[in-house]
Amino acid sequence: MFKLVYCVARKADVAAAEFYRYWHDEHAPRMKARRGVLRARRYVQSHTVQPELNRLLQDSRGMQPPYDGITEVWWDSVDDLEAALATAEGRQAMQDLLDDERHFVDLAASRLFCTEEKPIF
Numbered sequence: 001m002f003k004l005v006y007c008v009a010r011k012a013d014v015a016a017a018e019f020y021r022y023w024h025d026e027h028a029p030r031m032k033a034r035r036g037v038l039r040a041r042r043y044v045q046s047h048t049v050q051p052e053l054n055r056l057l058q059d060s061r062g063m064q065p066p067y068d069g070i071t072e073v074w075w076d077s078v079d080d081l082e083a084a085l086a087t088a089e090g091r092q093a094m095q096d097l098l099d100d101e102r103h104f105v106d107l108a109a110s111r112l113f114c115t116e117e118k119p120i121f
Helices: 016-038 051-061 078-085 088-101
Strands: 002-008 042-047 069-075 111-116
Touching: 002 078, 016 042, 016 069, 016 078, 016 088, 069 078, 078 088
Parallel strands: none
Antiparallel strands: 002 069, 002 111, 042 069
């Protein structure tokens, strides 16, 4: 499977509780409504938790603070995503999601990349 990974940083003027509420209760339904047009197979949000444990693990490795969460979107193949983006409806769906993200995501501080999973166990 082909997967998009989106490391999400919230906007500085959005409180954490509101960020997670909006992301889950407002943005996720928008994505779900567009899954057919986008040919997406699966969508998962991972919300960052356990700040004290995160800090301990980061400090032991000299790392930066974590992202506020991760979005993962799966397609059966890269061809499916490319086919979705080749349509006006698919491009509009992606634009609609991006327009919504601008309300709560710090796009410049976030990261997005495509992956192929390599299961180990």
